[in-house]
Amino acid sequence: MVGVAATFDARPDTASKFQANPATRDSSWVRYLIIGVGLTYFALFLLLPLIAVFVEAFRKGAGVYFSALVEPDALSAIRLTLLAAALSVPFNLIFGLAAAWAIAKFQFRGKNFLITLIDLPFSVSPVVAGLIYVLVFGLQGWFGPWLREHDIKIIFAVPGIILATTFVTFPFIARELIPLMQAQGRDEEEAAISLGASGFQTFWRVTIPNIKWALLYGIILCNARAMGEFGAVSVVSGHIRGETNTMPLQVEILYNEYQFAAAFAVASLLALLALVTLVLKTYVEWRAHHHNAIAEE
Amino acid sequence: MSIEVIGVNKTFGSFTALNNVSLNFPDGELVALLGPSGCGKTTLLRVIAGLEHPDSGRIVLDGIDATDKDVRQRRVGFVFQHYALFRHMTVFENIAFGLRVRPRRERPSEKEIRAKVTRLLDLVQLGWVANRFPSQLSGGQRQRIALARALAVEPRVLLLDEPFGALDAKVRKELRRWLRTLHDELHISSIFVTHDQEEALEVSDRIVLVNKGNVEQIGSPKEIYEQPATAFAYGFIGAVNEFRGRVDGGFVRVGDERLRFETGNFKDGQEVIAFSRPHDTEIVANPQSDDGVSASINRILGSGSVARVELVANGDAREGRKDFFEVEIPGTEVQSLGLSTGQHVKLRGRRLSVFPVQNTTKAAS
């Protein structure tokens, strides 16, 4: 649900069309006013925070910056963040493909309800997302006593972090694929089958190439959220330095200890990740748009 | 390959797409499945292909029951209405697809694939587009590539779903002729679905007329056109004038007027529908004549060898609508009868075809 605004969609360039047309052209003072107000708002709420991260990170010089990044706790946080993303993204990738295949290629009852359920994690507060796993796997939770007997730690340990990350990124890939595959229909798959292709061949040779950009788009967004998740992970992590801290949690700890430059140094890595995400996302949109433009020629 | 359809039923929810359909398609013919949209013809084609499974009934291909065989095993070539070309593959790769996905043992060598695809591209006269993507082709070209792709797997039968449906009028006509020629060259059993009676009449060896999940009539285009077996068939094929009334001796009584007809075993008072083709309809200039239905001339089109006269029924609108008629007469007759716009005349059928009115059957226009 909440990811709806980031739905994979190539945006055409329409601005010149509107300004060339006397019926849709606005007077110049309206133009300047709207652009002026819009950009001020954009600068105050988006641009300044982004710049601030990097300025604060280098406030005490490059030396402090880099030493904050190679500190063992920071490195361990980076490792854990990469691990959580490396597991939760493939989980949700497989899920997204399975769900989209079932929903887009077949008719069955309760389909719309299923789609709503898939969107559910987007509407749950991250804090609640963390809490639910505490209720299931925590010491006082459903499986708490059993887990303790068998000496398995999930909450305040790495498995809990992976679970919470998987929950908050659950719908990302599925929701990119479902509408696209529904729009594409079954014709090409049926054609492949009628030409003798097996189900597996059909999937690899026909379905996957048709959805590759949306798939990549979903993976990019899923990964960004997986690496940046804070609330849910914060609940299940236990904040054990060097063990169960991800990068965003490391930022919090450093910040609360008034090590601002170090906190912003780690934060700058995450901001860089966000920028790379946006660049990749824009590139994929552009490629997909290019792709569609040819298809519609 | 011969195709037998035996007692096939198929419903989608409460909608009956096929109602106990039984059919025989002889070997080597080009057959048209003709009917209005939603009549079940596409469903029948997909059931034969194995893309849809019947609720009951059997599909027998070449004497072997294929009902439980899936589409891969049936060796049918299916051409989709919107072509379903793989948009990420070149034309060449599209055609080669069916060969490349074969199990390794049966897969032809790269050289053989290349030769075969080239041959097929030549067959559909599109050798020069081999390296293009489907999106770079025109509709007519896509259709021919879809056909070549289906032929690549050497199907026993070719099934085409509305093959010309998505094309503009001119390309349609060209492709129609081309498909006929191609069929005469290859002699592969083919079935195509269409809602366009002109297309069916022009291209096919045999027409299967389908309505509401039932087969209305099977026959050659000539038979279908000249001897429609049912009221639906009459109304669906070709232009037609329609009169509704009751049998009264050797007449059909339409309101206060009557039309003479010759054949048929009808009881007096039976509700009937009478059809007359425009070229079999006569205009009687005297509006007082006691045989015929009165109408007034709306327009007279064409003054050459054949003139088309459009008329509108006189008097009250029946069932809330006025009936329109169309008559084709030699241009000379317009003069000899002294016809002019607005004139009141009577109409009668030279060869009236009369059908009993069934509870639901209503001629499609």
Place this chain on the structure above:
Amino acid sequence: MSGVNKRVLPGFGLSLGFTLVYLSLIVLIPLSAVFIKTTTMSWHEFLDAVASPRVIASYKLTFGASFLAALINAVFGLLLAWGLTRYPFPGRKIVDALIDLPFALPTAVAGIALTAIYAKNGWVGSLLEPLGIKIAFGPPGVLVALTFIGLPFVVRTVQPVLEDLETEYEEAAASLGATRWQAFQRVVFPTLFPALLTGFALAFARAVGEYGSVIFIAGNIPMVSEITPLIIITKLEQFDYKGATAVASVMLVISFLLLLVINGLQAWTARRTGRAI
């Protein structure tokens, strides 16, 4: 007849089965834990947890600030979407790409960055300080953070509708004698409205659950600037699992209701614009 051959494309049972199992294990069963746990509480216990003055104050702040933030975003998001689709200006592509920053930037990073800017010694905070306006470490800080994280929603729901809007409608309005403002007010705006409302609802729903970006800038003063998700965390840290779960159940129910509202709004938008979003 056997069901095996019923479907032409393979993998229905496998894909749907996997989908349902995975959905149940990761989402549905854990979520149900909240409600099951809540039912073990007495009515009195439950009310104590979810309706104590401190919790009530947090609801007021959370929902009030979320509503205001969504409203701010509706107004300025519409302006931005309009500018981005209608006016060519230098840097437009970059601005367009950066709109999604709040989706991509981890909330903790956003939180500390906003705090740095809006604190009294920050770039913006220091300008407002002499005017007696204090943003960070109080309710206005919560509003700033929630505005940040909700910013893309309205832009991204309105933008596609604006792009798909053919020039014909405004041409027709102009040919019938309407001024630009009349054309906007009577033709364009009604078309955009469902999308705008959807964007507003999405921004609101997201803001209600937000935690990471708020806690740094809010100051977290009980009864004043403490948001509901923080209440849950605090109760958890005090090992008050029941209390935390009770408050979480209230938030979950509200999330579900919002989800229903948003689904309805999206269906409305799709009907109104003929476009699925």
